[in-house]
Amino acid sequence: MDMTALLLSRIQFAFTITFHIIFPSFSIGLAAWLTVLEALRLATGRPVYRVIFDFWLKIFGLAFGLGVVSGIVMAFQFGTNWSVLSKMSGPIQGPLLMYETFTAFMLEATFFGVLIFGRSRVPPWFYLFSTAMVALGTTFSAFWIMVNNSWMQVPAGYIIENGAFVPNDWTKILFNSVVWSRFPHVLIASYLTGAFCVAATGAWYELRREYHAGSLIMLRMGLGLAAVLMPIQLVFGHLCGEYVNTYQPSKMAAIEGRWNDENPASEVLFAWPDVENRRNLFAITLPPPFGSLIDSDSLTAAETGLNSIPPENWPPVVIPFFSFRIMVGCGMLMLGLAWLGTYLSFKQRLERNRLLLWVTFLSFPLPFIAILTGWFTAEVGRQPWVVFGVLRTADAVTPFLTTRAATISLLIFCAIYVFIFAFGMFYIYRLIRTGPVRRLFETPCLAVPSRPLSLANADQSFPEPNHAGVGE
């Protein structure tokens, strides 16, 4: 077994999935937002909704495209780098991904075409329906992926037969408390991502004093949705903590920086975990029973420390410890911002408060950071297991994978992802900077009578500034 190939495979998987998850989480939120906009437009008939819709659809298209191409890699990587895992877990993880492709990808691919090319070809209700189907598809996608990942976190409903995990109870795999606390947690996180990106864009236009009608809608709807969702997100986050405490004590101990068994437990707020000497440096700690209260909803519960877990079963303590705190920190900032902004917008003072507009504008990375660090907490905290408690990551890697092959693929991926990420971000930035009513650049008219309606045509059918939104 080649240890370097193992390490490179882990880096590669972490890198590709980190890159990938940015885009689905963004597009899940945006798809839901687009559906709301289209419904509002049909209900109210206000053209400003159409302008905002068309604008965000372009950004959705970019995020969706990057999500599609980076997602195909994921479906292959299990086989290429983790052949032992895929051989063993194929009967469970394979069908779950199959359901994803049949329910999610088919809906997305079919109806996304309608969104881009069908505005003038299908009736309005069908266009709304297509938007909703794209949103539903992205939601299905999140569901199946969360079922899949939750099974790796807490394997359920299976027996081991000829060295493979064979499902014997699909209801246990699909409907257990772990899935149904993690799936909503991720789904709401995606909605929050969309909400904050929309609000930040609105704030930017407001700061530049442009597209006032549209930017105010973005700002208010984004912050308002976040204000409602953030508390719910905290509840589901807490539920996720409960499953970790029940099923993955090693992850919980690492997150909490808890070295010794405690009864009742204290709560480490901040510290630097010194893994070598098994202690926390510079710790700020809440006294007992805060730890038991937070982890187990109890004043007296005993909590496990890392010292009572064999070190070979420890995750790398520092990563989950810090990534968890960063996630929670981002969540708290978002909660404060969403509530304050919504309060001010009720008082009609939001658009005059330039400081808060600046803060909102600069807040758009928060949900992304929270999602990534949340994933790092869940995935790194699961180590050294790939299927928790059953299969070790080191035993799951392709046995004959060479360092050379793994190096080539990792380097190529890094180069390509950096390349397309840089351009993707730049184009999204430029679309947003250009705004809903200006054009990116004048496209020469190249119409050929029977050519299919194209994106460029959709561009040209954009409402002109004077009749759209601005004057509202």
Next chain:
Amino acid sequence: MIMFWTSLLAISILLYVVLDGADLGIGILFGLTQGEERRRIMLNAVAPIWDGNETWLVVSGVILWGAFPSVYATLFSAFYLPLFFILTGLILRGVAFEFRDKTQRVRWIWDINFAGGSLVAGFMQGTTVGALVEGLQVTNGQYSGGDFGWFTPFAALCGIGLCLGYALLGACWLVKKCDGEVRDTAHRHIRILAISVLGFLVVVFAYALAEHLPILHRWIDRPYLFVFPAIGAIAAIVLALSILRHNDRWPFYAVALVRVGIWNAGTVLLALHHPVRHHHRRSCPGPVSRLCSGAV
């Protein structure tokens, strides 16, 4: 149950090869085309459907994983580098669809990515199938061919053949979907490509006979499989007739049928004769796919 999954797998691979094959083929032809207007028309002929078409690749991958986990694990890990090259190509050409119309100054970057990515993806797919037909080196149920064991002259030949086949399919799609200059050029391409594909088919077949790849046994074992090349032959005749009569609708379906005939037989046999079940040093999984890789 095995038969069900095998058929499902065959159907999804077939759909992928026909549908995304046309996409990739248009990408390859795109590289040979000059002029912004023509390129835009070509791109727009597949822009609404490319991600749907590519979904079939993921479908094929996950069906393989769910229904035949050990096949999935063995093949995908054995073809480590070719698969990464395919993915690389698909990523670069996929983003080109979205990125291309967001810029004017560096549009050429995405044009190169679109054409180059399509070419790399098509070539590596053909190479992979060619290597599979030749047989993977397996020791004790584990691949032992090394990082570049898949890259043989025969495999490379199949790669070129598949690119030609994809380009043919792409040209047929353009003829069906477009008008004017683009269609006329595609008409010319179809003739050249159809003849070259036929030529490659002959070369690949001759190579296979010369190398004594045990295809013929498999054919004689299962006479019903002759129905697939028969379909292929009929479709080839339809293609030839529709070219002669300047019909625009039929070529795509005809070429698609050629693939049905040849590829389907290949995938079914591949699934039935998977390398891991063979303990010879060089096992030979599927006979017919050599033809298919050459054919399209």
